[in-house]
Amino acid sequence: MLDLLGGLLTLLAPSRCSGCGEATEGAEVFCAACSALIEHTPDPWAVFEYGGPVADAIQRFKYDGRSDLGASLGSLMADDAHPWAGKVDAVVPVPLHWRRRRSRGYDQAALLSKPVAKSLAVPLMLRGLRRVRNTPSQVDLPHRERQQNIAGAFAPWRLRGLPRVLLIDDVRTTGATLRAASEALRAGGVSEVYTFVLATRVLGQGA
Numbered sequence: 001m002l003d004l005l006g007g008l009l010t011l012l013a014p015s016r017c018s019g020c021g022e023a024t025e026g027a028e029v030f031c032a033a034c035s036a037l038i039e040h041t042p043d044p045w046a047v048f049e050y051g052g053p054v055a056d057a058i059q060r061f062k063y064d065g066r067s068d069l070g071a072s073l074g075s076l077m078a079d080d081a082h083p084w085a086g087k088v089d090a091v092v093p094v095p096l097h098w099r100r101r102r103s104r105g106y107d108q109a110a111l112l113s114k115p116v117a118k119s120l121a122v123p124l125m126l127r128g129l130r131r132v133r134n135t136p137s138q139v140d141l142p143h144r145e146r147q148q149n150i151a152g153a154f155a156p157w158r159l160r161g162l163p164r165v166l167l168i169d170d171v172r173t174t175g176a177t178l179r180a181a182s183e184a185l186r187a188g189g190v191s192e193v194y195t196f197v198l199a200t201r202v203l204g205q206g207a
């Protein structure tokens with residue numbers, strides 16, 4: 001029934017490119033023009049290099065209230081998640097602090113994680129980690145300060161003794177956030193932590 005409804009909605013409103021907003025053929029996430037500009041990263045723990053249409057899509061997703069982009073961008077992560085098939089017991093998103101989630105209305109890493117968990121056929125644990133400090137945004141901070149800013153920001157929550165976790169976030173810059181979240185997972189008894197992000201960014205690139 002939901003599929004049928006989705007199909008009808010697609011007929012009524014053609015899908016739009018996540019990068020430029022132009023109508024696309026079929027259900028492609030990025031149009032042909034944007035796809036040509038997108039750089040995939042050779043790193044196994046990320047899908048794209050941050051920049052161009054990918055940066056535009058992430059901006060819309062995080063700051064323009066476009067929670068709908070979570071499913072399409074997450075599906076691109078799911079397509080690249082095969083290295084972890086059979087190697088993880090759960091997917092855990094890097095959580096926002098509840099204050100930020102409340103002002104944004106959604107938690108972007110949680111939305112990206114959904115298709116990934118589905119494709120790996122493992123549970124999505126939205127309450128695996130808790131953000132215990134509402135840290136200032138990392139975007140404008142230099143490398144050293146990022147680490148100090150984020151240290152101790154996460155705590156293990158309801159991990160239920162899972163040994164292997166795939167930790168998911170939208171963007172990786174210095175890795176300070178993923179490191180702090182990984183430490184909290186280990187403190188909660190997780191023995192193997194793998195990380196996976198939508199895009200990797202070089203420090204100093206726009207938000």
Ligand SMILES: [Zn+2]
Nearest residue numbers: 017020031034
């Ligand atoms: Zn486009």
